[in-house]
Amino acid sequence: QSTWGDFIAFRIMRVLVGVKRVVDYAVKVRVRPDKLGVETKNIKMSMNPFDEIAVEEAVRLKEKNLVSEIVVLSVGPKQCEETLRTAMAMGADRAIHVETDKELEPLGIAKIFRHVVKRESPNLVIVGKQGIDGDFSQTGQMLAGLLNWPQGTFASKLELDGAGKAATVTRETDLGMETLKIAVPAVVTCDLRLNEPRYATLPNIIKAKKKPLEKVDLQAVEGDLTPRITTLLVEEPPQRKAGIKVESVDELVEKLKSAGVLTK
């Protein structure tokens, strides 16, 4: 039996979605000449694919009337505004941009998110499981730790109960699927099979231009954001050596035996 309090909580169910501007997934990255990173100048950038999945999930929750407002957040240079507008064209209601050209690590990002969470009081934070540039897969988890909130990571299915008190998250792990029930507010990180993100339709792109995009000053964020990791070297993976062609099945079995792959 839901109470009046539950009803109020449900009515202002707010989701904060984190989106990151990364090198487009289709681009063939090259190592920079200084070997300290990959070349990002004049390279196509897009929204992190896992973050698209996060935005899509939030929009679907809103379409099911389980969520009343979607706020989308990005930390990075001025061009992140494009990423935020794309998220709004997909269905987010408003955007927050913490503008900075500094390189930040997951812990720093998590602290910025914590600051925005305190400002916005969302009931749910949804982010992609990892950025395809850094592949850290840490920000969501660290944020949950900083906020002392439950977390449902690598989600392939997310259900919110109608009263907005709990969420059921099905997680993809190396050992199989795990289903958790977690109290809300919570942090959820999205995996590939959670959903298939929509394309922003042309009318929605126009509508997104009018949605609010506000700036939050990096200086206002509490905590030490200084990176603690120094990258020493970035290099390309070793060239794959050519394989050997075998003439017969017997020869194949011989080779597999001598490689110690067959036990008999």
Place this chain on the structure above:
Amino acid sequence: RRVHGGSFSTGVHMFARLRPLVRQRIPLNSYLQRRAYSVQPLTVLPEDEQMIRDQVQRFARERVAPFVPEMDKQSKLKPEILSECFQQGLMGIEIPHQYGGSGMSFMSACLVIEELAKVDASLSVCVDVQNTLVNNAITKYGSEEIRATYLPRLATDTVGSFCLSEAGSGSDAFALKTRAQEDGDHYVLNGSKCWITNAGEAGLYLVMANVDPSKGYKGITTFVVEKSNPGLSLGKKEDKLGIRASSTHEVVLTDCRVHKSRVLGQVGQGYKIAIETLNEGRIGIGAQMLGLAQGAFSYAVEYIHHRKQFGKPVAEFQGMQFAYAQAAADIEAARLLVYNAARLKQAGLPFVTEAAMAKLYASQVANKVAGQCVEWLGGVGFTRDFPVEKFFRDAKIGQIYEGTSNLQLVTIAKQISSHFK
């Protein structure tokens, strides 16, 4: 109307640009109002246009590309893909919001057409005819009743066709013979149109017919005819060299009764409507040819950087370098012509000559580059297993439809000569 959101330019520039306008007697104050100068490069797009380009590029790559060979083989656009184009708002790009369209600019339409053509010229021409010919004619000339009835349908689920050409009137378009006989509060249409794009999928046809042949072209009138209208039928489907998935049919009118309220604009205004609509549609075809050239080029250039002969990628031979560098320069030139023509039109400035130049040049570049791409791929380029032969076949129509290259040259020459008359 703001074009780039740039600020006003003053001084020499303004006067230099005013001269041709004064000759054409465009009132100064409305010119100043319409004009929003920008010193942005043509190829740098404002944020919303860049977003449209990115979204449509992804849509084309992920939702359309996998089905292109099949659609070409079967000479048919997949209904599911057309339906998705409607859902994405691609079939009503400039239709105002109040009629259910996307409410965007002409340049946005050109970008959509270009991005689709990088993947499939057939789908691109379908979207082009819908937006630049059918939707624009109805928006510009339709009565409130026609607009309110048809624009929402064109934006959401109805494909349109533009029926002007006949077996006996191609370049000489206004020698058309389809007759519209007045009969009470109807007109009865009789005749046969051919080379009609989208005819197989269309639910709506804009038919140009003559109500009074004694008046010559001044009798030509545009009629809005629904597919369900008795007396309208589809004839032969053309078996084409290229853009095979785009349906091209004869459209036959046999005692087709059309109510007078379905006249687009005024009786006798058909010539003006057709000419003006085609002047704009020309830029759309330029965008299609531009996308086609770019699509072929991007594929081939990547291939030649991987294909090795004589110990190195063929792209490293100087002969190849000269060839693909020249092709890139030609494509960029075509791009600037197309984009500038689109911006001129958006700014309400004269654009007819620039539009003709854009279509002429872009289609020539598309044909040249697509042909080269087949060569660069070598033997595999000549097979259906690789996409370049399709670009080569599709490019040819660019020099023929919506005004042959010779007719574009005539248009340009006329404009030049007009200064000496």
